[in-house]
Amino acid sequence: MFEEKTRMIIEDKYVEMVCTVIDELRAHPMQEDIQDSIKLPANNLWEAFMEHMQHEEREFHASNHVAIFNVCQRVVQSLTVIELKLVWLVSEGASIWEEDNFPDMPHMLNNVVEELMSWIEQEAEDPEFEIGAYEEEYDEDDEESIEIYPEDTTRH
Secondary structure (H helix, E strand, O other): HHHHHHHHHHHHHHHHHHHHHHHHHHHOOOOHHHHHHHHOOEEHHHHHHHHHHOOOOOOOHHHHHHHHHHHHHHHOOOOHHHHHHHHOOOOHHHOOOOOOOOOOHHHHHHHHHHHHHHHHHHHHHOOOOOOOHHHOOHHHHHHHOOOOOOOHHHHH
């Protein structure tokens, strides 16, 4: 049960990262020369990527793939070391890692970026997360609050 709940929490973090990447890609307008050359009916990079993934016969400029990869990389690099280790545990890289300890940071970063890219590709092919739905699902009012009480100094 503990492992299942831990996996769910880690997957929630991936959903959060996917939403962050999609928000950034939606804010990234398509370059007119690229949009005209590939005839994509898209206003932004996310729409173009979705169109490409859902209809693979459409071209997708290599620079767009690089831009998406770079956004994923930035999101992963913004994680704390503990968050990185946690999300790495459900990556493809972790499933084939044969040592007892964690790999070095560059190795984990690459594995998590690749995993995030696969989540982004899956979301583009078959949209599952409504942007904004993540925040609604985890409404701040629903979270348990942790109260921190000042230390009682009279007992010393």
